[in-house]
Amino acid sequence: IYTLIIETIGFILIFLYYNHNQLYSESVSQTIFFSIFHTISSFNNAGFSIVEGGMATSLFPQDYFIQYTTITLIFLGSIGFIALSDIFNNLRKKNNPKKWLWNRLQIMTKLSIKVTLFLIAVGALLFFIFEFNNTNIGASFGEKISTAIFTSVSGRTAGFSIIDSASLSTPTVLIFIILMFIGASPSSTGGGIKTTTFYIVIKAAMATIQGKKQVTISNRSIPxxxxxxxxxxxxxxxxxxxxxxxxxxxxxxxxxxxxxxxxxxxxxxxxxxxxxxxxxxxxxxxxxxxxxxxxxxxxxxxxxxxxxxxxxxxxxxxxxxxxxx
Structure with a gap:
């Protein structure tokens, strides 16, 4: 049910925005179809686009609304259905209302969100640094930041691209190879080895170096x-x-x-x-x-x-x- 709720909200936002600004389509029916298609493609991390010529050759690179709506849908799809279920259940039941929502979430949910946000931040920062002088990522400072964030989110799991990927420098390509390898969270619509797998291996390596006998997270031991x-x-x-x-x-x-x-x-x-x-x-x-x-x-x-x-x-x-x- 939460999948339907998220996709419905995404569809409404995209449809109202496109219909009001009369973008990418000539009729209401085309706008409805495009909004449905793009919403589902984004949430499911599919990366398919029906924009003629692709997203990189359209108005998307300068369209901040669709960029951040797409980013939100991709993010929600990539953290996994286990995390989404936990979030929605806590919002609905309101167990321990005196606690913040974050404190009521399961460790698995927190881990998925934390690692995902960390990877997005690192990817966006490195992309911004390595491609700052690349004219294909935008002319203004704001466009460069927005493109860096969008590419970091989408390039890890979804595959949407608002720039010419062939123009990327070798360091940037290497960064996104690593991000694609890690991928999304368990039970999500994305691929990769999964964020939790990456985190467990890092924690296990640190425990070995420190001479610890167990791998821990949030005062809990990992079998x-x-x-x-x-x-x-x-x-x-x-x-x-x-x-x-x-x-x-x-x-x-x-x-x-x-x-x-x-x-x-x-x-x-x-x-x-x-x-x-x-x-x-x-x-x-x-x-x-x-x-x-x-x-x-x-x-x-x-x-x-x-x-x-x-x-x-x-x-x-x-x-x-x-x-x-």
Missing amino acids: FSYVDRSYTVILFTLSLIFMGTLLVSIFEPQFSLEEIIFEVFSAVGTVGASLGISSNLSVASKYIIIVLMFVGRITVLTLALSVVRKTMYTNYSLARTNISI
Whole structure:
């Protein structure tokens, strides 16, 4: 129900704005269809646009209203249905009304929101720094900031683009490869290894360096089975990306490694972003990209668990041995 509520509000806002300003369409019916399509595409992090010539060649780069409406929809879709359900349930039931809404949320919800906002902030800041002199991101200071925020939000999970991605510098491309790899939160409409997986691995690494015996978050310990799964997801995803990059590079020797890696990371993260080579890929490479998108959507861990038979649990342990690391 909260999905319908969010998308309905998004549709109403976009429709009223477009209909009042008579933008992108010539009739009310076209405006209604466009508003519905763009709202659903944004919330579901699909990244599809029916604007002729694409969002980068239309009025979108200067249209702050549609930019921030789209940003909000993408953000809500990327934090996950678990987080949305928790937020809506607390708003509806109003348990412990003396507490702020934030203090009533589950740790999982807080973590999803915190990591998502952190990634957006870091991505926007680095994009702004690396592309400040890029004339394609806007002429004024305000346009540059708005473009940086929009690109950071959309480039991580959705794939909408209001600039020419081919004009981005190598450092910016690298940043967005990392953001696409991390992706959205669990049970969300986005892909990637998930924000919680990224956070758990970082916390586990810090705990190891500090010599701690457990991984904690908000005075709660994280079971080591979750840590093991997080490392497994990253290992399997990187292996999938390596194989995808290798295969595509065999069939597409005319493209640079940077372009191919970006394309593969985008496919595995189900982002849909590209440096402009998607339409020029061979049939073989397109099938490879399709497989990568499919596996990225269901996640590599789900695929592995479905094809590998589990071993029976045995209540004993073998003698230990030491191996240098």
